[in-house]
Amino acid sequence: MKLTSKGRYAVTAMLDLALHSKNGPVSLAAISERQDISLSYLEQLFAKLRRTKLVRSVRGPGGGYTLNKEPQLLSVGAIIEAVNENIDATKCQGKADCQGGERCLTHSLWQNLSDRISDFLHQISLQELMQKRDVKEVIGRQNCFKTAFRANEIDVLQMLTSKENV
Known part of the structure; x- marks a missing residue:
């Protein structure tokens, strides 16, 4: 099985x-x-x-x-x-x-x-x-990771666009 x-x-x-x-x-x-x-x-x-x-x-x-x-x-x-x-x-x-x-x-x-x-x-x-507590912990971690990843994406895009404008 x-x-x-x-x-x-x-x-x-x-x-x-x-x-x-x-x-x-x-x-x-x-x-x-x-x-x-x-x-x-x-x-x-x-x-x-x-x-x-x-x-x-x-x-x-x-x-x-x-x-x-x-x-x-x-x-x-x-x-x-x-x-x-x-x-x-x-x-x-x-x-x-x-x-x-x-x-x-x-x-x-x-x-x-x-x-x-x-x-x-x-x-x-x-x-x-x-x-379940462990499910809530995992979903919280996944949501935080996603938010942090998107924030880093935006930072990188802003850096790239600011260098292009210089």
Whole structure:
């Protein structure tokens, strides 16, 4: 069993969206920049998230994505399922044909583990993640870094334009 980058990135992007959508739609480019996830990969993930109606797109200037439900109604498990991520600890993908077409000795153990993981992930909402202290610290750091980076960009541009004018 392995949670791939698809599921991890989908949850990360949805959490970023939830944290930044207070002021309107959030662009995938902004999520990509903050979370260091490829823009083209985000586009693929958000196409799936849109098809499953977890997000909606807003076109035009200032467009982007918004959550289609309140954060307390969106579970981590639903996000992972929306991008076709499978968290299954069985060798047979739950079909019980693990050993020569028959149930193996430990099938029930691995099936129970899969069920518990699924239950656990479906019990965690985006709202709960948004309220975690470590999430708030990370988002604060990301926002400060972005502000500092933009300020340095402006300083460099001002230096360049002032030298050109001399």
